[in-house]
Amino acid sequence: MLPDAIKNSEYYEKFIAYKDKVLALGNDSLEKTLAIALSLCLLCSILVSIAAVALKPLQIDNKSFDMKKNILDVAGLLEEGIDVDQAFSAQIEEKLVDIETGDYVEGIDPKDYDQRKAAKDPAQSIAIPPEKDIAHIRTKAKLAKVYLVKKDSAIQSIILPVSGYGLWSTLYGFLAVANDGQTVQSINFYDQAETPGLGGEVVNPKWRALWNGKKIYNESGDPALGLIKGVVDNSKPGSEFQVDGLAGATLTSTGVTNLVKYWMSNEGFAPYLNKIKSGSEG
Numbered sequence: 195m196l197p198d199a200i201k202n203s204e205y206y207e208k209f210i211a212y213k214d215k216v217l218a219l220g221n222d223s224l225e226k227t228l229a230i231a232l233s234l235c236l237l238c239s240i241l242v243s244i245a246a247v248a249l250k251p252l253q254i255d256n257k258s259f260d261m262k263k264n265i266l267d268v269a270g271l272l273e274e275g276i277d278v279d280q281a282f283s284a285q286i287e288e289k290l291v292d293i294e295t296g297d298y299v300e301g302i303d304p305k306d307y308d309q310r311k312a313a314k315d316p317a318q319s320i321a322i323p324p325e326k327d328i329a330h331i332r333t334k335a336k337l338a339k340v341y342l343v344k345k346d347s348a349i350q351s352i353i354l355p356v357s358g359y360g361l362w363s364t365l366y367g368f369l370a371v372a373n374d375g376q377t378v379q380s381i382n383f384y385d386q387a388e389t390p391g392l393g394g395e396v397v398n399p400k401w402r403a404l405w406n407g408k409k410i411y412n413e414s415g416d417p418a419l420g421l422i423k424g425v426v427d428n429s430k431p432g433s434e435f436q437v438d439g440l441a442g443a444t445l446t447s448t449g450v451t452n453l454v455k456y457w458m459s460n461e462g463f464a465p466y467l468n469k470i471k472s473g474s475e476g
């Protein structure tokens with residue numbers, strides 16, 4: 195089983211000689227106990243390393259599968275029993291957007307781009323000045339990966355990555371916006387560590403459904419959408435900019451409001467959404 199290069203090396207010979215010597219020692223010998231314990235540690239670490247390397251491609255595939263599922267979900271295209279990979283490639287187009295200008299970026303394959311990694315790389319990110327960092331994320335990637343749902347080559351939905359700090363964790367999710375650049379279709383958070391039953395209710399489908407049809411920008415063009423304390427009275431003016439707060443989770447609720455306001459502002463996707471609205475980008 196071992197390669198000849200190892201078998202023929204002087205170290206291998208020394209190892210075999212030492213092994214025979216140790217095995218010949220009595221079971222109560224300290225040297226034998228230590229040598230066997232060390233060998234076991236070495237063997238286990240080799241097995242763990244092999245497993246980590248061998249399972250890496252599977253982990254990457256699972257992560258990518260999960261992300262596709264989340265994107266289909268926020269796009270309203272996730273149906274029971276569908277082939278996720280096939281549905282994703284047939285209905286979703288990935289694009290890179292320069293956050294500052296709102297222009298599409300060509301020449302980089304979006305499949306090879308990891309926005310979360312880029313946000314941590316000084317060469318690919320921008321430090322957010324503290325007074326503007328309402329989402330408490332400190333840095334943002336220069337390029338964002340957005341997802342388009344198209345029908346007969348016309349955009350139906352734009353799925354935008356959003357992130358921001360809640361109470362315990364940074365929440366990562368997607369906001370699906372209609373082609374008017376103003377109406378929310380859905381929101382979901384695929385990575386967060388808020389308390390289940392409190393801030394963790396951001397993943398509750400009933401709460402998520404409250405976002406459908408809400409408006410992002412007020413008459414002055416500023417992002418106005420956010421969570422309120424309590425339940426929204428839909429008969430009141432301004433309720434189109436309001437979503438029910440999460441009960442017992444004011445800090446997570448504030449975090450969600452802040453992250454939506456940040457990413458929909460000029461610091462986030464407003465330049466891009468303005469281009470979509472004006473029809474200059476499709």
Ligand SMILES: Cc1cc2nc3c(=O)[nH]c(=O)nc-3n(C[C@H](O)[C@H](O)[C@H](O)COP(=O)(O)O)c2cc1C
Nearest residue numbers: 361362388389392393394441442443444445446447
């Ligand atoms: C164990 C524990 C977990 C909590 N988890 C959250 C949470 O995930 N999100 C949150 O906003 N508040 C959470 N809170 C509550 C906050 O500490 C704080 O009391 C609350 O946000 C105050 O706002 P309220 O008006 O919603 O009660 C938690 C409290 C406790 C004791």
